[in-house]
Amino acid sequence: MPQFSRYQRVFNSIDSDCDGKVSSQDLLTRFAAVTGEHLTEEEAAAVVAAYDSDDDGLLEIAEFERFVEEGDGEGKEIKEAFKMYEMEGLGVITAVSLRRMLSQLGESRSIGDCNRMIAKFDVNGDGVLCFDEFRIMMLL
Known part of the structure; x- marks a missing residue:
């Protein structure tokens, strides 16, 4: 295989x-x-x-x-951005933390929207974004 x-x-x-x-x-x-x-x-x-x-x-x-x-020439900035989105102390970005951060940035999204955004880059299918998955999202 x-x-x-x-x-x-x-x-x-x-x-x-x-x-x-x-x-x-x-x-x-x-x-x-x-x-x-x-x-x-x-x-x-x-x-x-x-x-x-x-x-x-x-x-x-x-x-x-x-x-x-x-290709992550801006690694420090991406790490800082990840920390901003990862608000729950879990080391991952959840739909709740994504929604909260987007709201702070002036963009209103539902939890469902946030789940769909996460699913696009959720490589391992666990429903959250780890740093590597977030980095992929930011590079694209």
């Missing part, structure tokens, strides 16, 4: 045509769908170009893993 990457679920959700590869267009579309912010075509292309080791213009799972693990 093949071993799956700890990022496989997130990778699969970004891989729009399920071909085992992520294009800059996949990143562009996914970023906007998840964050509501728009990544420019140039930014998405730059991510793919930086981590595409076989020069096929696409990211395979190993290249995506490297992007997630090495």
Whole structure:
């Protein structure tokens, strides 16, 4: 049985045509769908170009893993952001803590909305975001 990457679920959700590869267009579309912010075509292309080791213009799972693990050039800021969202002292972001933080930022969301936001990046399926899952979310 093949071993799956700890990022496989997130990778699969970004891989729009399920071909085992992520294009800059996949990143562009996914970023906007998840964050509501728009990544420019140039930014998405730059991510793919930086981590595409076989020069096929696409990211395979190993290249995506490297992007997630090495691409965190703003690690300190992401760690600080995680601490802001993780309000319950559990070391994870729950729907309640996400809702509370979004409310403080002026964005009203229901618990259901927060659960759906978490589910998009909940790699291990435990219903909360650990730091690695949060980092993936912030990088996309």
